[in-house]
Amino acid sequence: MxxxxxxxxxxxxxxxxxxxxxxxxxxxxxxxxxxxxxxxxxxxxxxxxxxxxxxxxxxxxxxxxxxxxxxxxxxxxxxxxxxxxxxxxxxxxxxxxxxxxxxxxxxxxxxxxxxxxxxxxxRLATAILWAASRDEAMVVEHLVGLGRRPADARMAHFLLELGARLLLVGIADKSGYACPLTQYHLADALGLSAVHVNRVLRHLREDGLVTFRNGHVTFDDYDRLIDFAEFDPAYLDQAGPVLL
Amino acid sequence: MxxxxxxxxxxxxxxxxxxxxxxxxxxxxxxxxxxxxxxxxxxxxxxxxxxxxxxxxxxxxxxxxxxxxxxxxxxxxxxxxxxxxxxxxxxxxxxxxxxxxxxxxxxxxxxxxxxxxxxxxxRLATAILWAASRDEAMVVEHLVGLGRRPADARMAHFLLELGARLLLVGIADKSGYACPLTQYHLADALGLSAVHVNRVLRHLREDGLVTFRNGHVTFDDYDRLIDFAEFDPAYLDQAGPVLL
Structure with missing residues (x-):
């Protein structure tokens, strides 16, 4: 290979x-x-x-x-x-x-x-157009998230989306993933203050949903987290090849 | 032809x-x-x-x-x-x-x-990828607008962006354009209430910047409106062909 x-x-x-x-x-x-x-x-x-x-x-x-x-x-x-x-x-x-x-x-x-x-x-052009379309779908999701989702659900949705993206390229599994982001990155991406990010992460951890600590995201209860975030991964379109 | x-x-x-x-x-x-x-x-x-x-x-x-x-x-x-x-x-x-x-x-x-x-x-694949990239750039601008721009500037930016897009396909000029959108469309797009849209449009009209009335957008002072909205059309990338 x-x-x-x-x-x-x-x-x-x-x-x-x-x-x-x-x-x-x-x-x-x-x-x-x-x-x-x-x-x-x-x-x-x-x-x-x-x-x-x-x-x-x-x-x-x-x-x-x-x-x-x-x-x-x-x-x-x-x-x-x-x-x-x-x-x-x-x-x-x-x-x-x-x-x-x-x-x-x-x-x-x-x-x-x-x-x-x-x-x-x-076919490669179509595939790259697919990848660009998928990127746009993600920005649209973030737009909707910023407009409509409360902070806890927004964070949960974000951590699940990252997990699904990393899974596609083989550097995550359903238990979690290594994540180098700081609370400042999360704050600037989600439209929250760093203090607020801290509080939101504590809530999610205390509720037994997800833990982000020491550069690692651990899904404590994946199914319940998906439900909490109303996360529907259809927009990431990663269920296997469309063009054979 | x-x-x-x-x-x-x-x-x-x-x-x-x-x-x-x-x-x-x-x-x-x-x-x-x-x-x-x-x-x-x-x-x-x-x-x-x-x-x-x-x-x-x-x-x-x-x-x-x-x-x-x-x-x-x-x-x-x-x-x-x-x-x-x-x-x-x-x-x-x-x-x-x-x-x-x-x-x-x-x-x-x-x-x-x-x-x-x-x-x-x-080359057509590249052109369509260009168009998709431009669409994504617009969604990013809307994301930023929703997060950061006050309501008046957000509306001004939106009306200018539409004008630039319509100009590219020949159905607007610098004086304005026909626009079938209702205040409900504007509200749902800009994250405002219909009442708020009404007030914002009145402000912009009374300030002599732009008038949206009877299905027509009229730029009353194009240059001042651009300045007010901090509108930089570079992300629309419509200055003429890149690929010759």
């Missing part, structure tokens, strides 16, 4: 397309320009016009927007298998920034690389 | 890709199965698994999610040139519903149609 068959990006796309040998080798070429980035140093800046995207293969990243008043809104977190800045390769300027939360490894991809890959295998 | 060269979808993609004759004829084929829908009757239901998308050629649509408590969150509005349910053609189930706000005309597109089009012209 080649290294690329193991890549989280390949694992993720395989949830949508049953990949052929040819498609796997096109994916391999997309992974050629491997780069490492250190925690805390932005890969792509909001407003930047350099047209490069990355496929994350190891580590965690957060994408955020800085408001004119200087406050930061975290848009989402990227985990292995996710694109970083697909929009910045297609749109003229990046509409947000990417900061590694841990040291990361990623493959650099240009617009020309994508175009070449799409020419070789149109 | 053929009808498809005039289609709003073609006009929109032309902002990203300088379309060749071959690409225009592939686009024509995507427009073959024309359908009409009446105001108020949903095209795609949340949870529906039929894999059909539409390219809107005439009229306005709103996409929304129904919460478990029965409340409706409007995710966005679709105008001519937009995809309806691109996600429902790619993901297994639709994560939201589409309701025509006016009578509409749209072309039906299946996953197979898309795959065939991508095989014929990979």
């Amino acid at each position: 080649h290294a690329y068959e193991e890549s989280p990006f390949t694992r993720k796309l395989a949830a949508f397309v049953a990949l052929s040998k040819d498609e796997l080798s096109v994916l391999e070429r997309l992974h050629q320009r491997r780069r490492s980035f250190r925690v805390g140093i932005d890969l792509v800046h909001q407003g930047q016009s350099e047209q490069t995207a990355y496929i994350l293969s190891q580590g965690w990243v957060c994408s955020y927007k800085i408001q004119r008043d200087g406050t930061r809104q975290i848009v989402d977190f990227q985990i292995p298998g996710d694109f970083l800045g697909l929009r910045s390769v297609l749109l003229r300027t990046s509409d947000h920034s990417f900061e590694p939360i841990t040291d990361i490894q990623a493959a650099e991809v240009s617009a020309a690389d994508l175009l070449e890959a799409f020419a070789q295998t149109p | 053929h009808a498809y060269e005039e289609s709003p979808f073609t006009r929109k993609l032309a902002a990203f890709v300088a379309l060749s004759k071959d690409e225009l004829s592939v686009l024509e084929r995507l427009h073959q199965r024309r359908r009409s829908f009446r105001v108020g009757i949903d095209l795609v239901h949340q949870g529906q698994s039929e894999q059909t998308a539409y390219i809107l050629s005439q009229g306005w649509v709103c996409s929304y999610k129904i919460q478990r408590d029965g409340t409706r969150q409007i995710v966005d509005f679709q105008i001519p040139g937009d995809f309806l349910g691109l996600r429902s053609v790619l993901l297994r189930t639709s994560d939201h519903s589409f309701e025509p706000i006016t009578d509409i005309q749209a072309a039906e597109v299946s996953a197979a149609d898309l795959l065939e089009a991508f095989a014929q012209t990979p």
Whole structure:
């Protein structure tokens, strides 16, 4: 087995397309320009016009927007298998920034690389469009969550979504996952204060639902947590390949 | 000139890709199965698994999610040139519903149609990925707006964004545009009550910024409105083709 068959990006796309040998080798070429980035140093800046995207293969990243008043809104977190800045390769300027939360490894991809890959295998284009659609569905869920869900349910929903995403690329199981996020990350993503995040996590732990401690999320009662969060994972669409 | 060269979808993609004759004829084929829908009757239901998308050629649509408590969150509005349910053609189930706000005309597109089009012209795949990325950038802007912008600025930003989108497909100019939205649509989209929408619109009108009356949005002072809303249209990325 080649290294690329193991890549989280390949694992993720395989949830949508049953990949052929040819498609796997096109994916391999997309992974050629491997780069490492250190925690805390932005890969792509909001407003930047350099047209490069990355496929994350190891580590965690957060994408955020800085408001004119200087406050930061975290848009989402990227985990292995996710694109970083697909929009910045297609749109003229990046509409947000990417900061590694841990040291990361990623493959650099240009617009020309994508175009070449799409020419070789149109199914791959559909798969990447699927992944982009799934990302948009997640942002929509966060929009709805911010508008409608109370803080406890919002946190529970968020921890379950992360778990489902990590499960898809093989770095979580139903008992939980390693998670490098701080309470400040959670606060900026969920529109809560750090103190409020603390209180919400204590409630969820004391209710026997989920424990987030020492860089690890443990699902204490997975089914009850899903019920509490009203979590329906259909929007993540990860039940197995649609295109055979 | 053929009808498809005039289609709003073609006009929109032309902002990203300088379309060749071959690409225009592939686009024509995507427009073959024309359908009409009446105001108020949903095209795609949340949870529906039929894999059909539409390219809107005439009229306005709103996409929304129904919460478990029965409340409706409007995710966005679709105008001519937009995809309806691109996600429902790619993901297994639709994560939201589409309701025509006016009578509409749209072309039906299946996953197979898309795959065939991508095989014929990979540049078109990139262009559609561009359009999907732009849609996601809009949802991110709405997320940020809901979290951070006061009601008056949120409304101003929303009316400017719609104006820019309509301008791209040739049905607005800098003085304003025809707009079939009701105050209930605005309320559900912006997270305000209908009474609050009324008050916000009165403020904006009395301040000489923008007037929304009798189905028409008039920009009374475009530059000052942009300043007031802190509207930076870079995320809409409509300054002319990137791929030549």
